[in-house]
Amino acid sequence: MSVTYPAADAALLRDVEYGRAGDVSLRMDGESPDGTGPFPAVILVHGGGWMRGDRTQSVQPLFTPLLESGFAWFSISYRLVTDFMQVGTAVADVKAAVQHLRKFAARYNVDPDRIAVIGESAGGHLASMAALEEPALVAAVVAFYAPTDLCALVRSSANVPEQIREALRNSVLGPLLESHLSSLSPVDRVSQDAPPFLLIHGTADNVVPYTQSVEMQKRMTAAGTACELVTVSGGGHGIRPWESAMWKNQMLDWLRKHLI
Template sequence: MTVLPAVPLTVPLVDETRDITYENAADSNYRDLKMSLLIPRTPEPKPAVLYFPGGGFIEAEAHKLVQLRLALAERGMVVAAAEYRVIPDKFPALVHDGKSALLFLHQHAQEFGIDPRRIAVLGDSAGGYLAQFLGTTSGSALFIADKLAAAQTTVAATVSLYGISDLRNIGAGLVAPFHDTPTATEALLVNGVSLGSDQTNAINAVPQLAAQASPISYVKSGLNPFLLMHGSADDFVSPVQSLQMATALQEKGVAAEAVTLTGAGHGSADWFQPSVIAYITDWLARQLRPENTTSTGTMTL
């Protein structure tokens, strides 16, 4: 018989609540939008992280990024993963959904053991775009139906992994020209698909629409900290996206950290390595402490 020694408890037990409805999207064939949560078994009100998955604006499968979500939960954070509407739904449907998911966490904070003052947003690729949108419009009445609930859309910190900040130059410096075509997904997101009338315009055919649909257009002073990470070898979303967003935020006095992951591609295996997960988890743990400290700058990993 083998007897194992007692194991010191270093991480909390984590429970999962899967696929609860956080919104009924009435303008999308009454589709129920789902959210799943990882909830640490700790007694005190906990910080929370709301995760939005990437998917090129054509899918939003929330059961992704498992390693990172579990690592955050093991650090004592409630982690909610939310789906959202994608093409053929047009902008700003997905931003409305992101705001609704944030409001849902605020309104059910006691049920889930969340401290509503400490809710961060996290996303990768298109999910990073959505996270940036919630971060730049934090606490405002933009993109929500109930203007009186604006304070409940306050974001304590924003993390974007190889996300999109400005649709107008999403392919800056890339060899592939597909971002300039009318069939690029960002063009379909803003202009819509052709049904009854021809909507085939490239993203920059109507620059003001592309600007309105870009998180960088909403940067202002007084926002809470941002972590913007991008791979140096990303050939799908230009690394310029994270750098220009960090610069725009810093110019407004917002604490923004731009991190370049050397050799990493778009959603490549580099992003799932323990050192990268630890970096993101440590950053969020610092920002979500009541007495948090922030940093501003750029770095390369």
């Protein structure tokens, strides 16, 4: 995957190419706080079921809180998939964005050793997978209501196409599909080398069950890896509907602890 050298220093960045995948240009927006830097940085990964979504929308509520707390943020686009089995390509794009930011850290006025990834929903899954596949890439991970056990999610969720659920039940295809889903499941990729994780999840989530984050925390704790879970009581799926600002303060305090 090739990389284009970034534009000259600027506090506000729009539509910057961080890499290419074949003919696809991978782009990001970003903004840096006031001050001299180098700043701790956060890469934001939007949700949308791996098949849709936009870097300017679902993670937008995080832009201002991060900036006001002294973090530079970079919100990325990644290759959306038409087939659920292709989500590994999006994981590669997240890793490419981190590698780009580390390579050109001086240009962006950020500290390459103080980079976190934050993802929501499918983006939380991608952020988690990128960090678990290459633990040295980032210093911390925040995952909002992220799918962590794809086998369990496929079996239980009405949001998953019936043909995929049927394939998992099939005596011939089932074991192959389960093995593939396991390879893409953060709960099955946990190791003691993983960076610290913060999980944020609402108890009334009817898209990605709250138990997905509970199980992820259990796996990480058992592996001896730092993992905290912020529970949003009565919270559904999505950042915007959550009225309480408590989770924002907890997230920012946690990021300061690990990046500042």
